Amino acid sequence: xxxxxxxxxxxxxxxxxxxxxxxxxxxxxxxxxxxxxxxxxxxxxxxxxxxxxxxxxxxxxxxxxxxxxxxxxxxxxxxxxxxxxxxxxxxxxxxxxxxxxxxxxxxxxxxxxxxxxxxxxxxxxxxxxxxxxxxxxxxxxxxxxxxxxxxxxxxxxxxxxxxxxxxxxxxxxxxxxxxxxxxxxxxxxxxxxxxxxxxxxxxxxxxxxxxxxxxxxxxxxxxxxxxxxxxxxxxxxxxxxxxxxxxxxxxxxxxxxxxxxxxxxxxxxxxxxxxxxxxxxxxxxxxxxxxxxxxxxxxxxxxxxxxxxxxxxxxxxxxxxxxxxxxxxxxxxxxxxxxxxxxxxxxxxxxxxxxxxxxxxxxxxxxxxxxxxxxxxxxxxxxxxxxxxxxxxxxxxxxxxxxxxxxxxxxxxxxxxxxxxxxxxxxxxxxxxxxxxxxxxxxxxxxxxxxxxxxxxxxxxxxxxxxxxxxxxxxxxxxxxxxxxxxxxxxxxxxxxxxxx
Numbered sequence: 001x002x003x004x005x006x007x008x009x010x011x012x013x014x015x016x017x018x019x020x021x022x023x024x025x026x027x028x029x030x031x032x033x034x035x036x037x038x039x040x041x042x043x044x045x046x047x048x049x050x051x052x053x054x055x056x057x058x059x060x061x062x063x064x065x066x067x068x069x070x071x072x073x074x075x076x077x078x079x080x081x082x083x084x085x086x087x088x089x090x091x092x093x094x095x096x097x098x099x100x101x102x103x104x105x106x107x108x109x110x111x112x113x114x115x116x117x118x119x120x121x122x123x124x125x126x127x128x129x130x131x132x133x134x135x136x137x138x139x140x141x142x143x144x145x146x147x148x149x150x151x152x153x154x155x156x157x158x159x160x161x162x163x164x165x166x167x168x169x170x171x172x173x174x175x176x177x178x179x180x181x182x183x184x185x186x187x188x189x190x191x192x193x194x195x196x197x198x199x200x201x202x203x204x205x206x207x208x209x210x211x212x213x214x215x216x217x218x219x220x221x222x223x224x225x226x227x228x229x230x231x232x233x234x235x236x237x238x239x240x241x242x243x244x245x246x247x248x249x250x251x252x253x254x255x256x257x258x259x260x261x262x263x264x265x266x267x268x269x270x271x272x273x274x275x276x277x278x279x280x281x282x283x284x285x286x287x288x289x290x291x292x293x294x295x296x297x298x299x300x301x302x303x304x305x306x307x308x309x310x311x312x313x314x315x316x317x318x319x320x321x322x323x324x325x326x327x328x329x330x331x332x333x334x335x336x337x338x339x340x341x342x343x344x345x346x347x348x349x350x351x352x353x354x355x356x357x358x359x360x361x362x363x364x365x366x367x368x369x370x371x372x373x374x375x376x377x378x379x380x381x382x383x384x385x386x387x388x389x390x391x392x393x394x395x396x397x398x399x400x401x402x403x404x405x406x407x408x409x410x411x412x413x414x415x416x417x418x419x420x421x422x423x424x425x426x427x428x429x430x431x432x433x434x435x436x437x438x439x440x441x442x443x444x445x446x447x448x449x450x451x452x453x454x455x456x457x458x459x460x461x462x463x464x465x466x467x468x469x470x471x472x473x474x475x476x477x478x479x480x481x482x483x484x485x486x487x488x489x490x491x492x493x494x495x496x497x498x499x500x501x
Contacts, residue, residue, distance in 0.1 A: 020195045021136040022146050025129040027188050028092055029150065030157040031181055032122040032129075035064060035099075036290065036415065037161030039115075040297040041308040042174035049174065050108045058423065061294065062227050063112045065416035067119025068126075070220035072409040074212045076127035077264050084131045085196040089189060091125025096185030103179035114178070126408050130392075132196065145330075152327040152381075160319050162297055166312025211264035214253035219413060222246030226420040230427050269403060277464040278342075278391035279410040284457035285346060285387065286411040287418025288353060288450035289380045292373075294419055295426070295443050296356075300369060303361060303440050314365060318373030325381025338386035339465045343458050345383025350454035352376030357448035361436045390465060422446040 039046070043057045052060070079087040095118055102114030133150055168176040225242035232238040257263040270276050293315070300311040325345075333341050352375030359368045391407045426442035 017195060018136050019146075020191070022133055022149065024188055024191045024195060025088075025133045025136075026150050026153040027184070028088065028125050028192075029129045029154045031092075031095065031184060031188075032068075032126045033154050033157035034161050034164065035118055035122070035181070036061075036068075036412075037293045037297075038165040038177045039064075039161075040294055041162055041165040041301070041311050042169045042177045043298075044301065045169055045174040045308070046111065050105065050111060052108045052111075056108055056112070058227065058230065058419075059112055060115060061419065062223070062416055063115040064119040064122070065290075065412055065419070066220050066223040066227075067116040068122045069119075069223065069409050069413035069416055070216045071120050071123035072127065072412065073215055073265055073406065075124040076403070076406065076408075077208075077212075078124065079128045079131055084128045084135070085192065087124055088128040088132060088192055088196065091121050091123070091128060092185055092188050092192065094121030095125055096121075096182055096189070099178045099181035099185065103175045103182070118178075118181075123408075149327070152323050154326075162293060162315040163312035163319060166308040166310070170307060170309035208257075208260050208262055208264040211253060211256050211260060214249050214256060215264065218246050218249030218253055219409070220246075221249060223413065223416050223420070226417050229420060229424045234424075265406070269406070273464070274390045274466050275392075275403065275406075277461070277466070278387045279406060281342065281346070281457060281461050281465070282384075282387050282391060282407060283410040283414035284453060284460075285349070285380065285383055286414030287421070288349065288454055289376070290415025291419045291422040291446065291450060292353070292356075292376055295422070295446055296369065296373065299359065299440070299443050303436055303443075304363065304365075304369075314369050315373060317370050318377040321374045322377035322381040325378045326385060329382050329385035332382070333386050333389070337467070338390050339461070339467050342383050342386040342390070342465065343461050345379045345381070345386075346454050346458045346461065348379030349376050349383065350379070350451045350458065352379060353447050353451035353454060357444045357451060359440060359444050359447070361440050418450075422449060425449050 039060055043060060046052060046060060047057055075087065075091065098114050098117030098121055101117065102111055105111035105114055129150075133146055136146075164180070165177045168174075168180060221242045223246075225239055225244075225246055228236070228239045228242065234240075254267070257265055257267055296315060296318075297311055300306040300314050301308065306314060329341065329345075336344075352372050355375060356368075356372035359372075363369070388407055391410070392403050423446075426439075426446040428442075429445045430438045430442040
């Protein structure tokens with residue numbers, strides 16, 4: 001990697017190497033985000049081939065998300081301590097091997113185990129991609145372009161999952177939604193080995209293993225409890241025990257971190273207003289948008305009668321919208337400020353969810369899929385960049401991987417929890433009926449619920465996020481004023497500019 005002063009222009013050969021590093025980081029992040037949604041259109045085929053139950057299908061999605069979210073903080077801290085290149089290669093290696101195993105799964109449990117393995121690899125890989133990118137590109141216009149590209153590629157990965165999954169399932173087999181990662185992962189490993197240079201290792205004090213175990217177990221157990229609500233309800237022991245157990249574990253994690261000499265997550269990070277407010281906002285946005293892809297896919301196939309390929313193509317405009325909006329967001333943010341753009345994006349997303357909640361059994365493609373999808377994903381793309389920028393502001397350079405992991409944890413945990421809660425909402429409205437009208441009404445209620453959550457989130461953001469004056473002339477965090485706004489009365493911490501979608 002190239003380490004350059006923010007005030008120096010690297011030579012041409014260094015710039016070539018820098019953008020090769022950016023390409024490797026973007027490809028890794030594309031795979032990580034792609035695999036959140038790529039399996040959605042393949043779920044009916046997986047069910048037929050492996051004999052999965054309806055709850056088992058949801059676990060194909062959530063096994064990945066839960067492992068991803070549960071191990072994210074550990075992966076972020078490992079990148080800080082052991083080096084970003086080492087963790088990047090470890091993460092992409094685990095992800096590729098797990099994809100191979102999932103592609104050859106013969107039983108449902110084998111597929112679920114492989115999906116969890118993918119999530120573990122993604123949790124190690126994703127924070128490393130962020131620190132690699134921000135370390136490779138000097139601060140200034142070049143970094144802004146790199147971040148915009150990285151954000152757009154990451155957003156495009158999640159959005160393109162339906163299309164790619166549909167093409168592979170229709171033309172080859174559901175197994176290829178996993179096997180496609182193997183050749184791409186192998187190429188990324190080779191490129192990373194050649195182009196990446198290991199950065200300076202962080203403090204080599206012993207890893208906070210107790211904290212890592214507590215936070216991972218707490219997040220995973222809480223997510224498991226949420227997932228159980230769809231089948232068991234909120235008051236059943238099968239739901240309450242893991243929910244309460246997860247909360248207890250997370251409480252113990254906070255106590256341990258407050259006393260640890262080298263904590264996995266220094267609690268001072270959460271004392272930065274921009275970091276805490278933006279992470280909560282990211283969690284709420286993720287809770288809605290992750291569910292959107294799932295419900296839109298099953299609506300298109302189960303109600304409108306689309307094939308997997310047709311369902312993927314139907315969501316292509318939304319995929320393009322989130323890519324374009326993410327790419328445009330950095331330029332807009334320099335004029336509007338991070339807070340204004342984030343709030344506007346969330347409100348646009350909420351409007352799209354409200355429109356989608358009018359869906360019907362005989363809905364047309366234009367008004368029941370295309371236009372609401374465009375609105376939802378345009379807003380999400382506009383909101384993600386400023387929220388991620390705010391979320392990573394004010395952190396010390398030594399906490400870069402940690403804060404990146406925290407952002408990803410917020411987004412992914414929000415997605416896993418949101419999908420579980422929204423599935424419960426939809427199932428409650430359906431009341432066990434398998435009729436198309438009842439199922440559609442359940443999906444519509446899930447979208448309506450998401451719209452209300454997003455509106456409430458926009459109000460919270462107006463009150464909590466630091467404003468334009470606190471974030472420098474362009475509204476971006478990382479300025480001295482912006483850091484002071486997050487920590488009144490204290491000297492600002494060095495800023496980290498590494499937004500995450």
